[in-house]
Amino acid sequence: MPDDMEIESSLPRGTKRKADELAPLPAPRRIKALSQDVVNKIAAGEIIVAPVHALKELVENAVDAGSTALEVVVKDGGLKFLQITDNGHGIDKEDLSILCERFTTSKLKAFEDLSSIGTYGFRGEALASISHIAHLSVTTRTKESSCAWRAHYADGKLASAKPGQSAEPKPIAGRPGTQITVEDLFYNIPSRRRAFRSASEEYAKILELVGKYAVHCSGVSFSCKKQGDSTIGVSVPMSAGTVDRIRQIHGSSVASELVNFKAENVRWGFKCQAWISNANYISKRTTLLLFINHRAVESATIKKAVEQTYATFLPKGGHPFIYLSLDIDPQRVDVNVHPTKREVHFLNEDEIIAIICDEMCDSLSKVDTSRSFMTQSLLTNPKVPLVTPMKQTIPGTPTTGDTSDRSSTKPTSKTATRKPYENNLVRTDASARKITSMLQPHPSRDGNADQDIDDMEYEYTKREPTPCRLTSIKDLRAEIRDAMHNELTDIISTHTFVGIVDEQKRIAAIQGGVKLFLVDYGMLFNEFFYQVGLTDFANFGSIRFNPPLPLHDLLKVAADQEKDNAGDAGDEVNWDEVVESVRDQLINRRELLMEYFSMEISAGGELCSLPLLIKGYTPSLAKLPPFLLRLGPYVDWENEKGCFQSFIRELACFYVPESLPLPRPQPPPTTIDENGEGKELVIEEDPGITLRRKQIRRAIEYVIFPACKARLVATKGLLRGVVEVANLKGLYRVFERC
Template identity: 75%
Template sequence: MTDEMEITPPSPRGTKRKGDESLPLPAPRRIKALAQDVVNKIAAGEIIVAPVHALKELMENAVDAGSTALEVVVKDGGLKLLQITDNGHGIDKEDLPILCERFTTSKLKAFEDLSSIGTYGFRGEALASISHIAHLCVTTRTKESSCAWRAQFADGKLSNPKPGQSADPKPIAGRPGTQITVEDLFYNVPSRRRAFRSSSEEYAKILDLVGRYAVHCAGVSFSCKKHGGSTTDISVPVAASTVDRIRQIHGSTVANELVSLKAENDRWGFKCEGWVSNANYSAKRTALLLFINHRSVESQTIKKSVEQTYTTFLPKGGHPFIYLSLDIEPQRVDVNVHPTKREVHFLNEDEIIAIICDEIRTCLSKVDTSRSFMTQSLLSNNPKAPFATPIKPNTSATSGTDDANNRSNSKSALKKAAKKPYENNLIRTDASARKITSMLQTHPSVDGAGAQEPSDQEYEITEKEPGACRLASIKELRTEIREAMHNELTDIISTHSFIGIVDEQKRIAAIQGGVKLFLVDYGMLCNEYFYQLGLTDFASYGAIRFSTPLDLRELLKVAAEQEKENAGDAVDEVDWEDVVDTVRNQLVDRRALLLEYFNMDITSDGEICTIPLLVKGYTPSLAKLPQFLLRLGPYVDWESEKECFHSFLRELAAFYVPESLPLPPQAMAADAKGKGKTREVEEDAEIAKRRIKVRNALENIIFPACKARLVGTRGLLKGVMEVANLKGLYRVFERC
């Protein structure tokens, strides 16, 4: 049976099989030109891929038109309605008939102009593309026009709004600028319209785009909201700085950790400015806001290079925030490489990216030195700080007491709403917690150390009630304090916890604010506190009455002798006797004013009976009294009311500031083996006594009073230094 079977031999390998030659060949198809409407829809589909691309084209046209305010209204993610209103220079009525024709533009005349393009738009395809796939309405008014003009467009031509009506633009009332309304996007491209999954996803893309341009376009206000909504999802004022714009769009967490970045290179023809997050900030994904010649673009090369740079500084899985604005010479950039202009090509890309990454690495290294416990001031110099301050003091208050009440109310409200903190927010001391020292009874010890010195003053309460000060000069001085208030510093002082005195010679103390540790120049702090206290209680001071009146001339002589010792070679240039007589006569002649406003009683014979009392329980060093009296002559402007009160209160505040004390003495004693040992050396009893009084006054009187009444001003920023941050330390240990 096998012999009878016919077996077809296999065909040799590589032999091409022939088709069925009996079938007729199809006739060749002819090449034809596409219909114009098909061409326009294809072009529109390349340029307008989604509602966000239509909005991008319209926003860029608005900014090109010199607008300073852009308002965006969206419905159903931009598919139902996309409206943008600007206050630019508008469109002439004569240009409206060709406004939506393809390749009509006012920004490009010759092909060579592409090598130096400096505007967002240049091809003249945006409005044409939109008119082919949506219902387009344009309302515009120029500065010279007496009214606005409204026109409807369809397929690049003027169209009538209703059947039977003329297609010509119609005059209507309107404000200068242009309003473009896009309705029913992709109504004639159903396959494209069905591709969008949800309107909320498209609206999120629109918010991201508006946020990008809101950060970059300085001097332009932006707002974006849903149609019919009562609140705006994005609202950026025209005067906001770049950091404030980032704060408004991306939050305070990012804005508080930004570092300024600048780089340039003449060889590669570029300049770069921007803001990047430091090593204290990290997110789950990288946020890159990249603008090249003010055009929002994307670049995976730049993104990956920057992320690689941050791997050294961020914990594993952390990503940065980067805003970069590159100005590259126009002839080095090709902007016409993508239908939606999402990408651009430029020369020497690798070299430019390397320079930017090196500059980022340098900036992060400088900031990161604060983690090596080097003192660095991290408080902002912005007086308003509208977004960084968790508690806003009431600036309409006329006294420090009102500010304290407002802050205490705010703090109590925060306590009620407080949640369990994370570990990196836990602190060892709490300003609101009771201290163990409050449970101890103070009594004089045998050696006098560690105990509060009992007061040798007797207080007498008078029936005089403080009245409201109606002097315009004092009100102006109080207003200056409120205008100079620094919200963040005020909040730190009002919620601080006193740690202790670090250096009594340099007058430095340590306080804790939140999870941060600060070194404070308490001499500067006390000076500002007593000055503000003098303004708040003006003309209502208490009095320190001397049991025996002091002779004014003798006190001035003591101060003059001190000045002689400090004058050096210039001691013979001044007639000190004449200085003493002049200052004495000035004070005696103005004794009525001193008594009425400052409770400083000087007799006609030149004897001092009382000096102002600012704080009960605290007496300034009377060793500073002669110097205080002598300075009231040349350093007080007695001719101008406002300057008189200002300069006198400054001198009074300097008198009340605790004096600088020498450090406790130490001596090295050598034992028999030659090894040095440190032992305490007894210091002067009067200095030791004064040291105890100063420490007690600072911890128990002055700093608690500053916590309740002091308004932190911008001038105090120089005296506050941050030395440790708990959150920053946690990030250091995360990378270890």
């Protein structure tokens, strides 16, 4: 460094300096007490974080006051105007002067009273905090008072409504109860006011809060609306029961699928009452209304335990509705752990949650075994009621007994019988006569059609399932969920198989509700097997070959087929080189194929096993050579996600039932012999094709379609393969015009 270079005394931060060059440290700052105004605003900001928190405090105070009717009016999400009116016992005029001072309460006298507190509010901070960050006015009247009194507050003290007027409460006309009005919330904290996104979002939170207390507080009516708006966001009458309150707030779809249970334990000092949705109700997110000692709180532990309990009853991605009210011995609960009392701590939390979840599981299990469905009665016996309950049957299992056994059901009364022209009935009874039984018998559909002609022998192992933690597979599963088409998924999950229409074009007919659809089952099954590949990733069964098949021979067969199909262009490709390249590629990646897909390839190039995607159905081995050949150029072996996606797509294509030629015509054509007489021309079908036709028909009806019904998430791309051909309601309208 040059000697004449000047060094500045104030070096930038991070510059190295010698010890003797360090400037003297500044003197330590003195500790000072904050001004009371700053203290009050900090306390208010901790308790009142948003308009919904202010309303929560006011609602709880109103319920504590013995109110049976609460009316809430909101403007601009509660930031501009928030008013709650109740018909409780009111506030004495003598108490109005200290109403908004901090730590003034009628519910707590000594610290020991915290161990037995049984009310909502007890700290005396709600109104005090609101008065420091908003313009607050209170109108109240007790039963003994001859008039109502109105008082205005600012910074915890009485304030005049207008400059120059007295701050003392003024007598006015009013009904018994209390009305609290909060205006210009956070007017003196602009940073907090700017943090709110929109008024509609805050109003939605207010509706959610009012809905929670409307469900829980039986015997209290609730209403909530925007100021100047004729429509009411929440309206619950005082006489409504718990189920009716849930129906008003959360809809009939939830209320009609509720199960009630109770649990209690003297040792752990708690009682519990709950209304939960059964396995018939599925939502996109969990709705948990949790009340502990009648206070609305949140608990991530309870929510997680409840969701784990429902995991055995709901499909993946389905969530329940739970309203849970816990009464715990107040001495075991610490409610003073959160500024807004949103969280509470209580003793023996794990034991209490375990008892509740066990009772919940038992209640759901009882309901799950007694579901009933509505079915259309058979037309062969007019004495059978039009609508009868149907017993549960296992999908794909033929029901036993004659259909006439159901004629013993006693006719219902006239008041319980539906109208005879009901056009919303759906045939879901597997024992009912199908349309295919009315068609002329076909030689290929003889008495052996229903026999089990799957010649596979299954061997079961005790291998534990391997959890999938690969991000690429999780992303592929998420793509399926994002592309889900809800209406088509419902149709597939509730459909009734009608029959195969065309085996060559791979078209089948299914009934969904009161509609009839033609489905491209080739496209449908391709998507199904792809989803099975993602769901069962790294946990496949295996189809073993004994003896193993040489890869080179299989690839050579596929190469010869490709060469013949390509015509003259096929002569330009060195197919021997292609065969060797694909063979080497599969051998080099045999560890990956074995670990993730149960596809075993020996070091010598022999195929020992293939992944098993579904029991009861064997894919066509004639498609095996092309499948193996396509694994070379059509699988992205360099990218993890692309590799898994493309490989499973090829595997799904291999599993899709092949297109079969149409059966021989019926009746067979005739020719004229040399004597001029007619001679029947017999067209014999290959026995192998006949056997394969039986296998595919059985697998489609009894194996793959039932599996799609249980597992398939129908995506939007499948809409191209589904066509509606009949609608019962539309046919009724046509016949009505005739």
